[in-house]
Amino acid sequence: MKKPAILIFIVALFIPLSFANGGCIKVADNILVQLSSSSLVPIVDKEISFLISFANLKKELISDEINGKARIVKDEETILTKDFKIKDGILDLKHEFESPGLYEIFLGFKIGNKTYTPEDFLIEVIENKNNATANFLFLIAGIAIGFAFALIVRLRKK
Secondary structure (H helix, E strand, C coil), X not given: CHHHHHHHHHHHHHHHHXXXXXXXXEEECCEEEEEEEECCCXXXXXXXXXXXXXXXXXXXXXXXXEEEEEEEEECCEEEEEEEEEECCCEEEEEEECCCCEEEEEEEEEEECCEEECCCCEEEEEECCCCCHHHHHHXXXXXXXXXXXXXXXXXXXXX
16 A cells, blocks of 8 residues: 555656756866756747856866856847846846747856856756646646556556
8 A cells, every 4th residue: 555655656757857947068178067947948028037057077166166158049139138146156046038039148257367168068948838738738648557567566566
């Protein structure tokens, strides 16, 4: 009786994981630059939060002052430019996209006297296709699969 309950609990844990932050790492000389976002897939007319972290090759956040500029570009048109100065190795960038498509995030920054320009980050922004019926059917299908899996495990045990 405990195993099916544990399996259902594990399957239920996958639901929040589907909304987890995405991440991409670029290397600029000896600096790792990681971009993660919440939500994983940006949606038009919803604010998205980007977290950009700067670390050394040992994956320790840079504690030195970092001065730089972040730009969001779509089809060679600059959508957003933000100058930043951080000391904890983490940059928080929020933006609400007005149209779907592919966007590039460019970073240029200085640590001490050295300038870094990692490769651009490419993100795709999609239309808000919130279909309640499809979401409900997806939930029902997930529950049915979970019960079927629990039943199979139980029958195999016997």
